Amino acid sequence: QIDSARLWGSIHETAQFGATAKGGVRRLTLSREDKQVRDWFRKACEDAGLEVHVDALGSQFGLRKGRDMSKLPVGIGSHLDTQPTGGKYDGILGTLGALEVIRTLNDAGIETEAPICVVNWTNEEGSRFAPAMMASAAYVGDFTTDDILSRKDAEGTTVGQALDGIGYRGDKPVGFQKLGCFVELHIEQGPILEAEGKTIGVVDSGQGVLWYDGKISGFESHAGSTPMPLRRDALATLSEIVLAMESIATKHGPNAVGTIGEAVIANPSRNVIPGEIAFTMDCRSADGAIMDALDRDLRAAIAEIAARRKVEVKIDLVWRKPPTHFDPKLIAAVENAAKTLGYSSRRITSGAGHDACNLNTIMPAAMVFVPCKDGISHNELEDATQGDCAAGTNVLMHTVLAIAGV
Amino acid sequence: QIDSARLWGSIHETAQFGATAKGGVRRLTLSREDKQVRDWFRKACEDAGLEVHVDALGSQFGLRKGRDMSKLPVGIGSHLDTQPTGGKYDGILGTLGALEVIRTLNDAGIETEAPICVVNWTNEEGSRFAPAMMASAAYVGDFTTDDILSRKDAEGTTVGQALDGIGYRGDKPVGFQKLGCFVELHIEQGPILEAEGKTIGVVDSGQGVLWYDGKISGFESHAGSTPMPLRRDALATLSEIVLAMESIATKHGPNAVGTIGEAVIANPSRNVIPGEIAFTMDCRSADGAIMDALDRDLRAAIAEIAARRKVEVKIDLVWRKPPTHFDPKLIAAVENAAKTLGYSSRRITSGAGHDACNLNTIMPAAMVFVPCKDGISHNELEDATQGDCAAGTNVLMHTVLAIAGV
Ligand SMILES: NC(=O)NCCC(=O)O
Ligand SMILES: NC(=O)NCCC(=O)O
Numbered sequence: 059q060i061d062s063a064r065l066w067g068s069i070h071e072t073a074q075f076g077a078t079a080k081g082g083v084r085r086l087t088l089s090r091e092d093k094q095v096r097d098w099f100r101k102a103c104e105d106a107g108l109e110v111h112v113d114a115l116g117s118q119f120g121l122r123k124g125r126d127m128s129k130l131p132v133g134i135g136s137h138l139d140t141q142p143t144g145g146k147y148d149g150i151l152g153t154l155g156a157l158e159v160i161r162t163l164n165d166a167g168i169e170t171e172a173p174i175c176v177v178n179w180t181n182e183e184g185s186r187f188a189p190a191m192m193a194s195a196a197y198v199g200d201f202t203t204d205d206i207l208s209r210k211d212a213e214g215t216t217v218g219q220a221l222d223g224i225g226y227r228g229d230k231p232v233g234f235q236k237l238g239c240f241v242e243l244h245i246e247q248g249p250i251l252e253a254e255g256k257t258i259g260v261v262d263s264g265q266g267v268l269w270y271d272g273k274i275s276g277f278e279s280h281a282g283s284t285p286m287p288l289r290r291d292a293l294a295t296l297s298e299i300v301l302a303m304e305s306i307a308t309k310h311g312p313n314a315v316g317t318i319g320e321a322v323i324a325n326p327s328r329n330v331i332p333g334e335i336a337f338t339m340d341c342r343s344a345d346g347a348i349m350d351a352l353d354r355d356l357r358a359a360i361a362e363i364a365a366r367r368k369v370e371v372k373i374d375l376v377w378r379k380p381p382t383h384f385d386p387k388l389i390a391a392v393e394n395a396a397k398t399l400g401y402s403s404r405r406i407t408s409g410a411g412h413d414a415c416n417l418n419t420i421m422p423a424a425m426v427f428v429p430c431k432d433g434i435s436h437n438e439l440e441d442a443t444q445g446d447c448a449a450g451t452n453v454l455m456h457t458v459l460a461i462a463g464v
Numbered sequence: 465q466i467d468s469a470r471l472w473g474s475i476h477e478t479a480q481f482g483a484t485a486k487g488g489v490r491r492l493t494l495s496r497e498d499k500q501v502r503d504w505f506r507k508a509c510e511d512a513g514l515e516v517h518v519d520a521l522g523s524q525f526g527l528r529k530g531r532d533m534s535k536l537p538v539g540i541g542s543h544l545d546t547q548p549t550g551g552k553y554d555g556i557l558g559t560l561g562a563l564e565v566i567r568t569l570n571d572a573g574i575e576t577e578a579p580i581c582v583v584n585w586t587n588e589e590g591s592r593f594a595p596a597m598m599a600s601a602a603y604v605g606d607f608t609t610d611d612i613l614s615r616k617d618a619e620g621t622t623v624g625q626a627l628d629g630i631g632y633r634g635d636k637p638v639g640f641q642k643l644g645c646f647v648e649l650h651i652e653q654g655p656i657l658e659a660e661g662k663t664i665g666v667v668d669s670g671q672g673v674l675w676y677d678g679k680i681s682g683f684e685s686h687a688g689s690t691p692m693p694l695r696r697d698a699l700a701t702l703s704e705i706v707l708a709m710e711s712i713a714t715k716h717g718p719n720a721v722g723t724i725g726e727a728v729i730a731n732p733s734r735n736v737i738p739g740e741i742a743f744t745m746d747c748r749s750a751d752g753a754i755m756d757a758l759d760r761d762l763r764a765a766i767a768e769i770a771a772r773r774k775v776e777v778k779i780d781l782v783w784r785k786p787p788t789h790f791d792p793k794l795i796a797a798v799e800n801a802a803k804t805l806g807y808s809s810r811r812i813t814s815g816a817g818h819d820a821c822n823l824n825t826i827m828p829a830a831m832v833f834v835p836c837k838d839g840i841s842h843n844e845l846e847d848a849t850q851g852d853c854a855a856g857t858n859v860l861m862h863t864v865l866a867i868a869g870v
Pocket of ligand 1: 148182183184190191247409410411412686687688735
């Protein structure tokens with residue numbers, strides 16, 4: 059059994075780095091607050107006897123030796139960055155839970171056969187730089203390191219500059235730390251476990267993701283003197299796209315969602331009809347055929363709206379992540395650990411993307427979910443109980459022990 | 465006849481203050497560029513022999529003596545501030561046209577019976593600070609000077625701070641310069657004169673304006689893991705409001721327009737459902753009953769949308785300007801001047817608001833319109849011909865001579 063109070067203490071101690079007035083965390087990737095939590099995490103790993111290295115994209119790897127160093131390490135961990143108005147658990151539970159597993163094994167004097175590697179992946183959230191799960195995507199070869207280093211945030215700062223800014227451009231090449239498999243603990247970020255009164259979600263699959271950048275070019279003109287029929291209003295165009303997205307996702311539901319999270323009017327003014335808007339779109343489904351249908355329907359709807367309104371709409375697909383099907387053997391290991399420990403559980407699909415989804419494309423991976431209050435995430439009100447966090451961490455530890463061998 | 469080349473030269477010389485790459489002007493009220501054009505204008509007025517004073521809200525008044533100084537001056541002028549992506553003529557033609565009238569009278573050695581006062585009103589555009597036509601509204605007593613001085617821009621800078629920042633908080637109280645009447649020359653900002661091949665618009669009325677500040681409070685949550693039916697999406701709510709506004713204005717048309725020009729998502733992120741949006745609304749009609757209907761229909765539509773989507777929407781009416789009916793005698797004077805000079809003309813309603821609409825509430829006022837290319841305004845592509853600008857300025861001068869007496 060892990061030390062529930064110590065885990066809870068770590069979660070609340072690190073929540074100070076970017077704490078918001080509403081009890082959440084604002085810790086955008088590679089920000090000053092991210093540096094603070096990274097420094098804390100490095101020291102905690104070293105204090106726990108791990109050998110810590112940082113790769114060229116800033117991901118932190120803390121290695122605990124195994125009896126048989128010819129075996130690839132079992133990877134565990136998650137991320138410590140948050141959304142602009144994020145919570146205290148998303149990513150953090152999985153990273154500090156991994157640290158707690160190491161601390162517990164140390165206290166119990168348990169040596170494993172295979173080594174264990176704790177990881178804090180850079181920019182899982184994808185809020186400052188696209189795509190989400192950025193560093194793990196480069197790790198599995200979906201993008202080159204140079205491509206990722208050149209990605210820019212809204213202010214035009216590149217990933218490379220941001221890494222240098224906080225001193226976290228590591229000296230190890232991406233992929234230097236080989237892993238044999240990866241297990242990630244996370245809050246569910248959805249309402250199912252809580253609603254069904256289950257403690258553990260055994261994640262067997264994850265939704266695929268489509269991310270688009272969009273730009274609408276209408277025509278700026280005077281709000282008072284431009285007759286309604288002569289307008290080429292970029293905001294009215296966006297409004298139709300938002301509602302089309304909503305109805306297309308609903309039509310393909312329940313196994314589909316669609317969101318427009320960002321929309322910025324260029325040079326806004328009360329008495330000017332908006333002429334130009336930049337926006338983003340996020341569509342998801344656990345079913346590849348539905349993802350294709352979402353893409354097709356959305357493009358058709360946008361083309362119709364643009365033509366009717368005599369406005370130009372450009373859509374760029376900037377990221378496509380296919381649905382994830384986790385490794386059957388690891389899924390069984392998680393399920394077994396939950397059972398052995400006496401926790402209620404159910405199989406579940408992840409609505410959110412996770413680094414484990416990327417790793418699963420080149421190695422066996424799996425995930426452990428615990429309930430979060432009202433399914434709320436990506437919100438400062440995100441909440442989870444100490445008991446559930448401890449339960450998930452226990453399942454993580456017993457899964458690791460089963461895979462790594464004692 | 466005014467000096468067409470000199471007028472054209474002034475317009476293009478001052479267009480350098482805030483010139484944009486696309487040939488427009490960005491000269492927000494009380495900005496550095498606004499100071500530059502004000503300094504230029506003060507010097508030009510002084511060089512033309514005018515006695516220049518600045519009031520507590522920064523409006524510039526240049527007085528040309530008349531033979532009978534017991535008579536109230538004939539006011540002429542407009543504004544020199546622009547939209548964020550504005551043109552070279554909106555307001556500028558009326559202000560520099562007024563200067564050109566003075567210069568022409570000087571050259572011809574013409575003394576008028578009543579004095580003439582050239583005015584550059586502060587913040588006509590209303591883009592940086594609400595309401596539009598701010599200084600002339602205070603001049604006619606719609607707002608106190610202190611109220612206006614405390615209005616804030618998006619950065620939180622007050623009008624008072626902005627005035628001090630460019631050294632244009634004048635030593636004269638608002639209203640110090642009494643005027644007997646006011647005549648304003650302006651580009652039409654709509655398509656009618658050009659379409660009908662008319663040179664002069666004799667403005668007999670102006671649309672009323674409703675300005676609102678709105679705020680939507682939904683609930684931020686995860687774009688991937690929040691099922692469509694459980695969302696309280698602020699952007700989908702705004703989208704319905706935008707389209708409701710469009711259809712309500714269209715339904716009450718052709719004599720009604722409605723625009724949402726500003727909308728800002730708080731803490732936007734690609735994978736977060738928008739939780740909070742601040743926005744503005746602008747509704748207009750030349751018919752007071754239609755203005756009331758627009759307000760009523762809009763509030764009803766918003767209440768229905770908010771209730772259905774379980775989202776809070778707050779609407780504040782921040783400005784209400786009733787429709788304008790200009791002074792019949794001054795309208796006739798403008799019409800007569802156009803006829804005498806041999807220009808084709810038609811009566812016309814102003815779609816935009818103007819300082820003359822405010823002044824009309826306490827003194828006789830009127831306006832002269834000239835065509836602008838494709839009716840485009842509040843756009844960097846705004847354009848007008850040298851010939852039309854000169855024609856309008858000639859009509860202004862002859863109207864002034866008829867009122868002031870030679
Ligand atoms: N787990 C999580 O919130 N990931 C962020 C990436 C995404 O799914 O949008
Ligand atoms: N003339 C003009 O563009 N005025 C700005 C105020 C408004 O009508 O919106």
